[in-house]
Amino acid sequence: MNLVAKTYWAGTPFNMRRLPNDYAVESLLLKAPDGREHRGLLWTSRKTPKPKTGAVVMHPRGDFQHHYVIPRLVESGIAVLAATTRNPNNDTTTVHEEIILDVASCVSELKRRGVQHIVMIGNSGGGALNGFYQAQALKERGQRIAKTPGGRPTRLNQVEMIPADAMIYIAAHKGEGMIMNEIIDPSIVDESNPHLTDASLDMYDEANGFFTPHALDGSDAQWSNYDASFVARFRAAQRARVARIDAIARALIAENERAEQLHADGDFQKLPLDRQRDILRREAFEPVMTIYRTMANLHYVDRHLDPSPRDYGSIFSLRPDLMNWKFMGFGRYATPHAWLSTWSGLSSHANQMTDLPQIP
Numbered sequence: 001m002n003l004v005a006k007t008y009w010a011g012t013p014f015n016m017r018r019l020p021n022d023y024a025v026e027s028l029l030l031k032a033p034d035g036r037e038h039r040g041l042l043w044t045s046r047k048t049p050k051p052k053t054g055a056v057v058m059h060p061r062g063d064f065q066h067h068y069v070i071p072r073l074v075e076s077g078i079a080v081l082a083a084t085t086r087n088p089n090n091d092t093t094t095v096h097e098e099i100i101l102d103v104a105s106c107v108s109e110l111k112r113r114g115v116q117h118i119v120m121i122g123n124s125g126g127g128a129l130n131g132f133y134q135a136q137a138l139k140e141r142g143q144r145i146a147k148t149p150g151g152r153p154t155r156l157n158q159v160e161m162i163p164a165d166a167m168i169y170i171a172a173h174k175g176e177g178m179i180m181n182e183i184i185d186p187s188i189v190d191e192s193n194p195h196l197t198d199a200s201l202d203m204y205d206e207a208n209g210f211f212t213p214h215a216l217d218g219s220d221a222q223w224s225n226y227d228a229s230f231v232a233r234f235r236a237a238q239r240a241r242v243a244r245i246d247a248i249a250r251a252l253i254a255e256n257e258r259a260e261q262l263h264a265d266g267d268f269q270k271l272p273l274d275r276q277r278d279i280l281r282r283e284a285f286e287p288v289m290t291i292y293r294t295m296a297n298l299h300y301v302d303r304h305l306d307p308s309p310r311d312y313g314s315i316f317s318l319r320p321d322l323m324n325w326k327f328m329g330f331g332r333y334a335t336p337h338a339w340l341s342t343w344s345g346l347s348s349h350a351n352q353m354t355d356l357p358q359i360p
Helices: 006-010 070-075 096-112 125-137 176-183 228-264 273-284 336-343 352-358
Strands: 023-031 037-045 053-057 079-083 117-123 166-170 188-190 193-197
Touching: 023 079, 023 096, 037 070, 037 096, 053 096, 070 079, 079 096, 096 117, 096 125, 096 336, 117 125, 125 166, 125 176, 125 352, 176 228, 176 336, 228 273, 228 336
Parallel strands: 053 079, 053 117, 117 166
Antiparallel strands: 023 037, 037 079, 188 193
């Protein structure tokens, strides 16, 4: 069943439509302050071999190395370092307290090359990535976040983080976790069985105000109309589901930490070999959580909410009611640490609503 909108593939929205005029491009292997490698392309104008201003273009998961802002910036004499993070095209293990170190390596690389002024361009999820970086970079060492939401020590207080001189946002959202708060399906009753549904919280149930299209491509879709009481219950239940998943993630982390403690115990070597083996396996275990049905934003199908001339459906499909059950979507797989750091709107530090007020 192909439910992906043709416009999604035809207009994959981040790539440039043309190359810059009279450009030079250099492929870089970048190294973050914690030693992790990631890649980038440095675009410059041949007419401006020593640019004074440079831009950093990144996204937590997406590959922005050919981003559409590059041509005109380069033609204006601005160097553009367009880079991936350490987790390109797969955010299963993405911890924002780690990937902002990748941003740090890009800023440092431009400074090393003599660029005087740094501008960070945040498009989509790149906005929250940059906002989180800038909020931390402006703090003195010792005042930055010391632990991830999952409890792991960060390296933010041990590394150089050079603040940018300016930030530009293009269609940036509040943060991936804040997005998840609005798109997660609250009608799921059991995280291990996605078919168990509380019909009273199902936005795709006609009893709650949904209009079901008949055409698989959504060509006959009509806007739904949810009443205020349902909207309030739905939004509260979304946050409640995020909280439940947070609790699952923290329980899994606690199991791992318990095994670490048992391994570190002075009597570990006295235990039977099968018990030692079990403890070591539990310490090494990295569970991956499956987050079912994350395409349930009321705004997809009800234009009365946040009124605008937008088209029906989600970025992926004109049938979000069915696409909600497919693999493609946001935050569908995550380690417990990645869920808490990136996709939980209740736990993530990469939140524009808290980061931007820290930036003068």
